[in-house]
Amino acid sequence: QIDPGSSRGGRTGALTPPPFADEVQKIDANPPKGTRDFPPEDMRLRSWLFHNFREVSRLFGFEEVDFPVLESEALFIRKAGEEIRDQLYCFEDRGNRRVALRPELTPSLARLVIQKGKSAPLPLKWFAIGQCWRYERMTRGRRREHYQWNMDIIGVPEVTAEAELISSTISFFKRIGVTASDVGFKVSSRKVLQEVLMSYSVPEDSFGRVCVIIDKIGKIPVEEIKKDLKHAGMSEVAVEDLLQVLSIKSLEKLEEILGDSGEAISDLRQLFSLAEKFGYSEWIQFDASVVRGLAYYTGIVFEGFDREGKLRAICGGGRYDKLLSTFGGDDLPACGFGFGDAVIVELLKEKGLLPKLDHQVENIVCALDSDLQGAAAAVATKLREKGQSVDLVLEGKPLKWVFKRAARINAQRLILVGLDEWQKGMVSVKILSSGEQYEVKLVELE
Numbered sequence: 549q550i551d552p553g554s555s556r557g558g559r560t561g562a563l564t565p566p567p568f569a570d571e572v573q574k575i576d577a578n579p580p581k582g583t584r585d586f587p588p589e590d591m592r593l594r595s596w597l598f599h600n601f602r603e604v605s606r607l608f609g610f611e612e613v614d615f616p617v618l619e620s621e622a623l624f625i626r627k628a629g630e631e632i633r634d635q636l637y638c639f640e641d642r643g644n645r646r647v648a649l650r651p652e653l654t655p656s657l658a659r660l661v662i663q664k665g666k667s668a669p670l671p672l673k674w675f676a677i678g679q680c681w682r683y684e685r686m687t688r689g690r691r692r693e694h695y696q697w698n699m700d701i702i703g704v705p706e707v708t709a710e711a712e713l714i715s716s717t718i719s720f721f722k723r724i725g726v727t728a729s730d731v732g733f734k735v736s737s738r739k740v741l742q743e744v745l746m747s748y749s750v751p752e753d754s755f756g757r758v759c760v761i762i763d764k765i766g767k768i769p770v771e772e773i774k775k776d777l778k779h780a781g782m783s784e785v786a787v788e789d790l791l792q793v794l795s796i797k798s799l800e801k802l803e804e805i806l807g808d809s810g811e812a813i814s815d816l817r818q819l820f821s822l823a824e825k826f827g828y829s830e831w832i833q834f835d836a837s838v839v840r841g842l843a844y845y846t847g848i849v850f851e852g853f854d855r856e857g858k859l860r861a862i863c864g865g866g867r868y869d870k871l872l873s874t875f876g877g878d879d880l881p882a883c884g885f886g887f888g889d890a891v892i893v894e895l896l897k898e899k900g901l902l903p904k905l906d907h908q909v910e911n912i913v914c915a916l917d918s919d920l921q922g923a924a925a926a927v928a929t930k931l932r933e934k935g936q937s938v939d940l941v942l943e944g945k946p947l948k949w950v951f952k953r954a955a956r957i958n959a960q961r962l963i964l965v966g967l968d969e970w971q972k973g974m975v976s977v978k979i980l981s982s983g984e985q986y987e988v989k990l991v992e993l994e
């Protein structure tokens with residue numbers, strides 16, 4: 549609030565710099581590199597997206613949770629060489645604590661599950677929508693923040709949990725007009741990998757690291773993949789054999805290699821059978837190469853992709869049965885997915901599925917005389933108390949300006965408060981789409 553006595557107090561006062569500013573410093577109006585503002589038109593799209601995230605979560609009986617954007621850095625320190633670690637947005641706070649802007653939501657969810665302990669009866673079905681951060685070198689011009697929708701089921705060891713989660717993402721796609729011709733899910737299990745690595749006696753503690761390397765297949769040259777795998781302790785033969793297995797695209801072929809008695813095959817067979825019952829078989833396919841880039845997955849993993857192959861993964865997730873115990877919690881089975889807010893919008897643009905979302909107001913209320921500003925406020929309040937949206941014109945403006953604003957905000961009705969009508973307890977109403985105009989008693993204004 550500027551002191552009315554100051555040089556800027558009155559509307560007509562000369563616009564000289566206020567006494568407290570030693571110099572006028574023009575700030576950079578853009579947000580920090582890699583981050584976005586959400587002006588109204590973008591915020592309407594984001595709100596529409598989040599509304600659909602929330603609606604699907606509600607339909608699946610999930611409860612919303614949230615966590616701080618700032619977490620202890622320790623939550624994300626894993627030694628598997630993940631990209632998410634290299635790009636951690638971390639710093640030391642004024643209390644000399646190592647903290648980080650969360651790069652994902654799952655570790656926070658695991659922390660909250662541990663914190664709640666037995667007070668949160670299993671199974672937990674929680675969802676969250678939160679902003680996640682990474683410090684990406686801007687040479688790649690990529691974003692440093694995005695919003696992620698996460699759905700997680702804690703306490704269910706059966707593959708029914710993964711089948712339910714995939715069903716929820718497909719429900720989301722269908723709600724916004726995306727079909728199985730646009731998007732598919734590659735599904736596999738890290739137990740496939742585990743069974744191959746065990747047959748070559750690759751140490752268990754290399755597992756996470758090997759998964760992170762394999763997730764780079766298709767993103768970096770295969771020679772680099774092979775070099776990294778050998779560096780992670782795999783023999784030449786093991787590497788060749790593993791890459792052979794990862795190229796398998798059918799469960800029958802996989803069974804030939806792994807046999808039909810392992811957990812990997814049994815989990816996958818059960819998942820594909822459940823997909824049939826859920827009615828989404830056309831959306832999913834087995835693809836042994838999908839491992840996802842997070843070290844903590846231990847079983848089924850899945851990834852939503854655009855069938856035209858133009859975009860990065862749209863969403864992804866899987867089972868992470870060991871994460872809670874690595875945080876010192878109980879050995880609880882868990883699975884979940886993350887669904888970012890950016891790639892999906894690129895897909896909607898590609899498919900011409902962006903919704904038309906205009907700002908809309910039911911009423912614009914305007915006093916025809918400055919002495920009636922209070923009366924106009926009373927009319928606005930009455931309508932708002934009836935649940936109607938009102939844009940109240942807050943200053944004396946010519947009618948031409950009012951009509952222009954009414955058009956810009958897509959107002960349905962213009963309500964004019966004029967002296968003659970007001971003295972009769974009436975206002976004049978104009979339906980802007982038809983031009984119909986009438987006077988109505990204030991007490992009867994609906």
Ligand SMILES: OCc1cccc(Br)n1
Nearest residue numbers: 680681682691692693694
């Ligand atoms: O999908 C990985 C990720 C994490 C944080 C921020 C952004 Br943008 N992307």
